[in-house]
Amino acid sequence: MxxxxxxxxxxxxxxxxxxxxxxxxxxxxxxxxxxxxxxxxxxxxxxxxxxxxxxxxxxxxxxxxxxxxxxxxxxxxxxxxxxxxxxxxxxxxxxxxxxxxxxxxxxxxxxxxxxxxxxxxxxxxxxxxxxxxxxxxxxxxxxxxxxxxxxxxxxxxxxxxxxxxxxxxxxxxxxxxxxSPRLLRSVQVQEGPLFVLPHGSVLLLALLGAITFLVEGAMLDWGALLVIGAGLVTEAQGGAGYIVFSIAMTAGRLGGDAVVARIGDRATLLWGSLIAIAGFVVLLTASVAAVAIGGFLLIGLGASNLVPVLFRRAARQTVMPTGLAVAAITTAGYAGILVGPAGVGFVARFGGLPMAFWLLAALLGLVALTARIVTKDTHSTMTS
The missing domain is CATH 1.20.1250.20 (MFS general substrate transporter like domains)
Known part of the structure; x- marks a missing residue:
């Protein structure tokens, strides 16, 4: 080419x-x-x-x-x-x-x-x-x-x-x-069964994808209510946090390829999830609006490149055809967006919205803990 x-x-x-x-x-x-x-x-x-x-x-x-x-x-x-x-x-x-x-x-x-x-x-x-x-x-x-x-x-x-x-x-x-005319025309036919249940590393990647998408959905649906409920902003200003989160997410992804090329997939998953967790800590302990907005910023930056890395790892695993693995992660992620916010509401009903957000931070901890597992192969010309 x-x-x-x-x-x-x-x-x-x-x-x-x-x-x-x-x-x-x-x-x-x-x-x-x-x-x-x-x-x-x-x-x-x-x-x-x-x-x-x-x-x-x-x-x-x-x-x-x-x-x-x-x-x-x-x-x-x-x-x-x-x-x-x-x-x-x-x-x-x-x-x-x-x-x-x-x-x-x-x-x-x-x-x-x-x-x-x-x-x-x-x-x-x-x-x-x-x-x-x-x-x-x-x-x-x-x-x-x-x-x-x-x-x-x-x-x-x-x-x-x-x-x-x-x-x-x-x-x-x-x-x-x-x-349309500029898309790849080559067809990489995958041999084997047309349907395979996600298993092994793909199942773990799908779980991490669901967690990451859940965090994004929760920030959209519940972020404003969290800071309003804490008395940090008025109802009219409630959307400011999500705006900052979205800008940080987009900016992080625009620069993400350069970051991944320099530090690799494993470090991106580890440090990205830790930065996002730090953002939750800042958001949930903030006593003034400006600090809480800083929490939204850190969450957006930290989470921005987690999903792209997960899709890349799906392409490099060997337990399933690439197309089926990517579909599994996408479907799990979409399930996280659909079901996750309702789950946050369920937890908030019994333990309060801050507790639900602490749980989101804990779930992101799974990304950090499993970063080495999902990036353990090194057989590629790209940095891992």
Whole structure:
């Protein structure tokens, strides 16, 4: 592969991550409009939102199997175009049943591109012989910010929800048109069974992925309530911590490839998790708002490169086909996002929200304790 081809492939991979982050974030500002349009209560809305999660999980499981036979390229193309084409349907679905179907399809497109782009990313990184995964994941974060910001801006300008989604869909379609011909065309066929239950190191990687994604989901859903409940900020200022967390996460991933190239996967997992744990300690013991915000900053920086490293290790294990291993980690991570915040709420109900956050810090300790185990192989041209 020529230098120009390698650059084009990396661009395509970055755009795939950007489209995935952009697409899913476009839906969040539409939720209140969907609830009002259908006239449903919170209980029904919760069931409808579950359709998105079910679609994602089903697609993630299937994608790992399909990619093992046909490669990641066709799945990325189908998932990216699927997000763009289904998004407007979310703005016009006129009944709970049609919205549930649209959300299931949207979730399936999201789940498929999520797994396939990570499989493609590990292949691109392997060909480059240097860390690239953190930079790819940074584009997902940037896409998420851009999508929610653009959708919110358009809605604030009194554009209709359909017009907003059409504008965003056109942008995604353009990005996918640029992406499609530049993706890797080679198919690395995986021999063996089409489905393998996660085991060995993959099971441990999936557990660590679930923990890391759980932390991210908890910061989104519960971070503001924690600092408001502690009397450090007002309700209007509650979101400041998550904003800082998100900026730190994105900045950490933008610089993450250089960090990993210098210190290796093992040190990244160890020190990243320890920095995040230190952030929790700062956040939970802070007596003033500025110090608490510093805790959000440390958590974002520390956690930023944990997931990219876990995906890289999935590509280097030998107990399962790469596609199935990446699918297992992605599915476990998504389960952490879906189920985790509810678990935090359950713990908070009986022991208080601070106790739930101390538990999150303890779970991150498992990442530090197992860093050596999940990075024990050294047979690679990249630093381990």
């Amino acid at each position: 020529s230098s120009a081809d390698r650059l084009a492939t990396r661009l395509a991979t970055r755009l795939a991550f950007l489209v995935a982050g952009f697409g899913v974030s476009c839906w969040a500002p539409l939720v209140p409009f969907a609830k009002m349009r259908l006239g449903v209560d919170d209980g029904v809305l919760g069931l409808l939102l579950l359709s998105l999660g079910i679609g994602s999980v089903v697609a993630m499981l299937v994608t790992g199997i399909v990619s093992a036979r046909y490669g990641s390229r066709p799945i990325i193309i189908a998932g990216g175009f699927g997000l763009a084409l289904v998004l407007p349907l979310l703005a016009i679905a006129a009944s709970p049943a049609t919205l549930a179907l649209a959300l299931f399809a949207f979730g399936a497109a999201l789940g498929s591109i999520d797994v396939a782009m990570n499989i493609h990313a590990v292949e691109v990184e392997r060909a480059a012989h240097r860390p690239l995964m953190s930079g790819f994941h940074a584009l997902f974060s940037i896409g998420g910010f851009a999508g929610s910001a653009l959708m919110t801006a358009l809605l604030s300008l009194q554009f209709g929800t359909l017009a907003c989604t059409l504008i965003c869909s056109v942008l995604m379609l353009v990005a996918m048109v640029v992406t």
